[in-house]
Amino acid sequence: MTFSTMLATMGEGMLRTCLIFFLTLLFSLPLGMVVMFLRRSRFTLVREITKIYIAIMRGTPLMLQLLMWYFGPYYLFGMSIRGYRFPAIIIGFAVNYSAYFAEIYRGGIESIPRGQYEAAEILGYSKAQTFFKIILPQVIKVILPSVTNEIITLVKDTSLAFTLAYNEMFSLAKQIAASQTSFTPFIIAGVFYFVANYAVAFVMERIEKALDYYH
Amino acid sequence: MILQMNSIQKSFGGLEVLKDISFHVDEGEVVSIIGPSGSGKSTLLRCATFLEKIDAGEIRYMDKAAVTTNEAGRAEYVSHSELAKVKNYFGLVFQNFNLFPHYSVLKNVMDAPVSVQKRPKEEVRQEAMELLRKMDLENRADAYPCQLSGGQQQRVAIARALALKPNILFFDEPTSALDPELTGEVLKVIRQLADEKMTMVVVTHEMPFARAVSSRVIFMDKGVIVEQGDPESLFGDTQEERTRQFLRNYQR
Numbered sequence: 001m002t003f004s005t006m007l008a009t010m011g012e013g014m015l016r017t018c019l020i021f022f023l024t025l026l027f028s029l030p031l032g033m034v035v036m037f038l039r040r041s042r043f044t045l046v047r048e049i050t051k052i053y054i055a056i057m058r059g060t061p062l063m064l065q066l067l068m069w070y071f072g073p074y075y076l077f078g079m080s081i082r083g084y085r086f087p088a089i090i091i092g093f094a095v096n097y098s099a100y101f102a103e104i105y106r107g108g109i110e111s112i113p114r115g116q117y118e119a120a121e122i123l124g125y126s127k128a129q130t131f132f133k134i135i136l137p138q139v140i141k142v143i144l145p146s147v148t149n150e151i152i153t154l155v156k157d158t159s160l161a162f163t164l165a166y167n168e169m170f171s172l173a174k175q176i177a178a179s180q181t182s183f184t185p186f187i188i189a190g191v192f193y194f195v196a197n198y199a200v201a202f203v204m205e206r207i208e209k210a211l212d213y214y215h
Numbered sequence: 216m217i218l219q220m221n222s223i224q225k226s227f228g229g230l231e232v233l234k235d236i237s238f239h240v241d242e243g244e245v246v247s248i249i250g251p252s253g254s255g256k257s258t259l260l261r262c263a264t265f266l267e268k269i270d271a272g273e274i275r276y277m278d279k280a281a282v283t284t285n286e287a288g289r290a291e292y293v294s295h296s297e298l299a300k301v302k303n304y305f306g307l308v309f310q311n312f313n314l315f316p317h318y319s320v321l322k323n324v325m326d327a328p329v330s331v332q333k334r335p336k337e338e339v340r341q342e343a344m345e346l347l348r349k350m351d352l353e354n355r356a357d358a359y360p361c362q363l364s365g366g367q368q369q370r371v372a373i374a375r376a377l378a379l380k381p382n383i384l385f386f387d388e389p390t391s392a393l394d395p396e397l398t399g400e401v402l403k404v405i406r407q408l409a410d411e412k413m414t415m416v417v418v419t420h421e422m423p424f425a426r427a428v429s430s431r432v433i434f435m436d437k438g439v440i441v442e443q444g445d446p447e448s449l450f451g452d453t454q455e456e457r458t459r460q461f462l463r464n465y466q467r
């Protein structure tokens with residue numbers, strides 16, 4: 001196998017890896033917001049259940065969670081899981097990452113001084129206006145570094161999709177390495193993750209810079 | 216009468232912070248509230264501005280009842296929408312400014328009139344610039360709060376409150392968070408507002424200011440109004456021993 005066919009084969013895996021990455025972000029960033037609101041609910045029961053949910057998401061291996069999401073419907077309900085591989089991966093990732101994002105959001109929200117809410121209330125802003133105009137922009141600035149960390153972890157975590165025998169880039173690298181007895185696929189994989197994370201760091205740094213006009 | 220507060224009671228847990236406080240503010244009056252730390256001055260302002268809920272008593276703005284007391288002796292607030300109307304009557308300037316850090320000076324002043332009162336942007340901009348000029352800040356319109364001194368920030372906060380055209384403006388120790396050399400510039404603009412007959416209630420520890428600017432001074436201690444009167448009689452011809460004691464501590 002020539003280097004270029006190797007690269008071409010792995011290129012397809014890279015697309016799948018990117019797909020996992022972007023879909024996970026697309027779902028987990030907003031879902032994290034919902035989880036955060038539940039975690040801060042007025043109702044103790046809702047709060048406590050959400051706490052347990054977050055503890056489980058953060059306290060058990062993501063690999064195990066992926067297996068549960070994929071095989072759970074079959075073992076628990078006897079449902080057919082044909083064609084369910086990819087959705088299971090996205091659900092597993094999104095649900096897991098939303099727990100982490102929820103805690104990051106919560107830290108950000110709780111760092112905003114009460115005076116900001118009080119000033120907004122005195123000026124007559126509605127609850128929604130206060131949240132979206134006053135609080136959220138400040139929260140975004142505060143949480144950006146932690147979100148960057150989490151996104152970088154996600155880039156590397158996408159390789160866990162191999163657990164469900166999904167042919168993302170890392171799985172392909174292993175297969176090719178084994179069949180061709182070559183070390184090259186691992187190097188390509190390493191370079192890919194590194195470059196991807198470099199891009200993530202670059203973009204996030206740009207955003208941080210753009211919000212640097214106040215502190 | 217702009218504000219009337221009758222028999223206000225407020226407790227935090229078991230701690231009675233306001234015990235049957237009654238006072239009113241007429242149009243054009245400048246009322247200073249003085250008193251030792253913990254006497255309930257901030258709580259009184261926070262109750263007047265609905266940041267805290269009173270337990271019992273009556274609050275009226277411009278003859279509109281906002282809070283009444285029912286037969287059971289418990290405070291009852293008017294509906295959310297009615298309360299929103301009443302909130303238009305007052306503004307509040309905080310001790311630590313509470314400007315919005317992500318908004319420029321101009322946007323801090325303009326945003327509420329535009330997005331809350333839904334007034335036309337151009338008109339609001341002109342008024343905001345006028346207010347900033349009055350606060351001697353017109354060349355800082357594009358700055359962000361973090362680039363300003365405390366005194367400048369507090370003047371922006373005053374402009375922000377005035378932009379909504381309140382009938383009465385409350386100040387809770389507007390100069391307490393400032394370095395001594397910056398208090399003067401803030402007191403100056405408050406004095407200027409007093410000259411323009413802006414109705415104000417100012418909680419302050421600045422006795423010379425209270426004496427010079429107020430039309431009435433209220434001395435509070437331990438959740439009650441001990442004494443009130445025009446500044447000359449309260450400072451010059453003090454009636455209550457407790458007031459005298461408090462003022463003596465300020466002579467130094």
Ligand SMILES: Nc1ncnc2c1ncn2[C@@H]1O[C@H](COP(=O)(O)OP(=O)(O)OP(=O)(O)O)[C@@H](O)[C@H]1O
Nearest residue numbers: 227228230232250251252253254255256257258259
């Ligand atoms: N949210 C609260 N929860 C519990 N206790 C409170 C709360 N706010 C105020 N208190 C208590 O109420 C009392 C009066 O406080 P307040 O802040 O009104 O005093 P103050 O006269 O403004 O004092 P200072 O001059 O120090 O600002 C204090 O004993 C304070 O500890």
Ligand SMILES: [Mg+2]
Nearest residue numbers: 256257258388
């Ligand atoms: Mg106070």
